[in-house]
Amino acid sequence: MNSIVILTGAGISAESGVPTFRASDGLWCGHRVEDVATPEGFEANPALVQDFYNERRRQLREVAPNAAHRALARLGVEWPGDVLVVTQNVDDLHDRAHAEVPETEGFGLIHMHGELLKARCTETGQVCDWRDDIRPDTVSPFSDDATLRPHIVWFGEMPLAMHVIERALAKCSLFVSIGTSGNVYPAAGFVSAARRAGAHTVELNLEPSLGQSLFEERHYGPATEIVPAFVERLLSR
Secondary structure: OOOEEEEEOHHHHHHHOOOOOOOOOOEEOOEEHHHHOOHHHHHHOHHHHHHHHHHHHHHHHHOOOOHHHHHHHHHHHHOOOOEEEEEOOOOOHHHHHHHOOOOOOOEEEEEOOEEEEEEEEOOOOOEEEOOOOOOOOOEEOOEEEEEEEEEEOOOOOOOOOHHHHHHHHHHOOEEEEEOOOOOOOOHHHHHHHHHHOOOEEEEEEOOOOOOHHHOOEEEEOOHHHHHHHHHHHHHHO
């Protein structure tokens, strides 16, 4: 197994204190998803949307990578082949975990749903690092006639770097899904793409996902326990 693709979802960051995307009542941190995670919601009430993501951005200062993030960072260093982590999470915990270890040529990280610590110009689409609050009237550094929006992929928008992800899935020998419910596409379809490529498929989750039957190997429990244990077994082979 030389090439590994790992998909991570909210479950890997939950034990760090990052709220999961959507609760059982359909709300995200007390808000209707349609109000804060769609282009239409942003157009209707930009102040509400900016305040929502400003709060999420500030919360990142209070959390830290956990043992599951660090285990994947270790895998990226010690695995002899390529490792690509594709995360649905908009936090920076994978980034921080990997910053703690030496970089390797074979490691990659893709935030397919965007990043809280980046902002996007509403006119040009250009992206920049951004750690402060964004107001509805914050002027874009790329155009005096434009403002900024969160660099987040909202419902109805295309996830980022899909062509890179699809190429990696087509050639991977191991696909691992961690902490995701398996009900949001296109990420929920990654396991099927990996199976078509002949990859061994593994689910690591708190509980079985909707697509659990598509995985040849399944382990359930807290991410901080099962992910380090899985990485340890993988590296010891």
